[in-house]
Amino acid sequence: MAHALFNKEAKTTSPLPVPTGPAGQARENQLFNEVRDVRRNVEINIGKACNNRCVFCIDGLPKKEDRSYMSWEDMKGELDFWHASGSRSVGFLGGEPTTYPKIVEAVAYARDLGFTRIALATNATKLRLEHFTDKLLEAGLSRVTISMHGHTADLEERLTRVPGVYEKKVHAIKYLIAKRKEGFLADGVSVNIVVNGWNYRSIPQMMRFFYDEVGLDDIRMNFIRPEGYAEGDPELTPLYTKVVPYLMKALVLSEKHWTKNTFTFGGVPLCVLPPALRSNEYLLKKHLGEYRDLSTDCSVRQEGEGFGIEEVRDGRSRFNWQDRKRFDLKWAPEACRACSKVELCEGVWKGYVDIHGEAEFHPV
Numbered sequence: 001m002a003h004a005l006f007n008k009e010a011k012t013t014s015p016l017p018v019p020t021g022p023a024g025q026a027r028e029n030q031l032f033n034e035v036r037d038v039r040r041n042v043e044i045n046i047g048k049a050c051n052n053r054c055v056f057c058i059d060g061l062p063k064k065e066d067r068s069y070m071s072w073e074d075m076k077g078e079l080d081f082w083h084a085s086g087s088r089s090v091g092f093l094g095g096e097p098t099t100y101p102k103i104v105e106a107v108a109y110a111r112d113l114g115f116t117r118i119a120l121a122t123n124a125t126k127l128r129l130e131h132f133t134d135k136l137l138e139a140g141l142s143r144v145t146i147s148m149h150g151h152t153a154d155l156e157e158r159l160t161r162v163p164g165v166y167e168k169k170v171h172a173i174k175y176l177i178a179k180r181k182e183g184f185l186a187d188g189v190s191v192n193i194v195v196n197g198w199n200y201r202s203i204p205q206m207m208r209f210f211y212d213e214v215g216l217d218d219i220r221m222n223f224i225r226p227e228g229y230a231e232g233d234p235e236l237t238p239l240y241t242k243v244v245p246y247l248m249k250a251l252v253l254s255e256k257h258w259t260k261n262t263f264t265f266g267g268v269p270l271c272v273l274p275p276a277l278r279s280n281e282y283l284l285k286k287h288l289g290e291y292r293d294l295s296t297d298c299s300v301r302q303e304g305e306g307f308g309i310e311e312v313r314d315g316r317s318r319f320n321w322q323d324r325k326r327f328d329l330k331w332a333p334e335a336c337r338a339c340s341k342v343e344l345c346e347g348v349w350k351g352y353v354d355i356h357g358e359a360e361f362h363p364v
């Protein structure tokens with residue numbers, strides 16, 4: 001039978017995205033990595049309203065109904081459901097989760113249920129308000145992942161299209177780092193950079209900025225997913241072959257100069273990486289995001305049937321993120337049919353192939 005990856009239009013029969021193992025145990029759809037946090041994770045999307053307007057946002061301009069926030073009853077129901085299903089890690093995302101009116105209550109509710117890792121994926125603009133950040137920390141927030149994509153005000157504000165946002169984010173990050181030193185945020189603070197056509201040449205400078213000037217110890221770089229505003233945009237979506245030399249420079253710098261820090265990158269197929277890295281399991285497990293990511297389910301507002309593996313019930317779509325990428329959002333180029341890495345490599349964002357085709361990919 002053909003691998004599901006090779007069917008671009010596949011509408012797989014979804015297994016319920018409910019974990020079957022004991023609480024906290026990851027699903028079996030990722031390769032083993034002893035460094036991975038084994039807690040099972042769920043990401044709850046609170047709605048798509050946002051106070052930044054990133055040029056590459058996958059949501060583009062959301063419909064009015066998608067910009068409304070989920071009700072408090074729905075939030076409690078989701079947290080109850082996922083905790084009962086075995087998840088012990090929860091992330092809140094959007095849109096922008098700090099604008100959700102019940103975000104502090106949601107964090108506290110998750111903590112009281114027994115989630116041990118409670119995270120926000122945020123642009124951090126609102127976290128500059130220290131009293132607000134303090135409330136989240138007191139409620140049990142244990143990790144923050146900050147979306148920031150430039151090391152200068154000019155670059156960050158061109159990408160997010162919000163004047164003044166750079167200073168607010170830097171202030172917020174420094175405050176979070178200070179609170180971590182006080183004993184909060186046990187699961188860390190990281191920056192999540194979307195690598196795109198406007199910033200990839202600055203990758204080494206961004207590392208220096210976030211590690212040495214801002215004081216972070218964890219950087220994640222994700223290759224742009226060309227959907228929403230960036231769909232069909234070759235300027236925002238550079239060729240992998242142009243970006244990889246910069247990522248490799250970053251990897252070498254992290255191995256030589258920032259040895260105590262974490263540097264990972266994701267969304268890059270293995271065949272565009274240098275052979276010396278592809279064959280080095282130690283480095284792959286350390287730096288390849290897909291090897292490190294927690295086993296993650298998602299819950300997002302959804303009207304109508306949805307597509308692919310998602311399970312839609314009561315106005316929410318639920319799916320496993322690793323399966324979603326592999327079966328619905330990414331595409332296996334023709335080269336994958338003869339490739340030995342097909343079980344590890346997730347393939348390529350479909351939107352990338354629509355822009356640049358398949359010429360860069362080859363079996364390894």
Ligand code: SF4
Nearest residue numbers: 269270271336339345
């Ligand atoms: S040929 Fe396909 S499976 Fe192999 S590394 Fe490239 S994209 Fe991944």
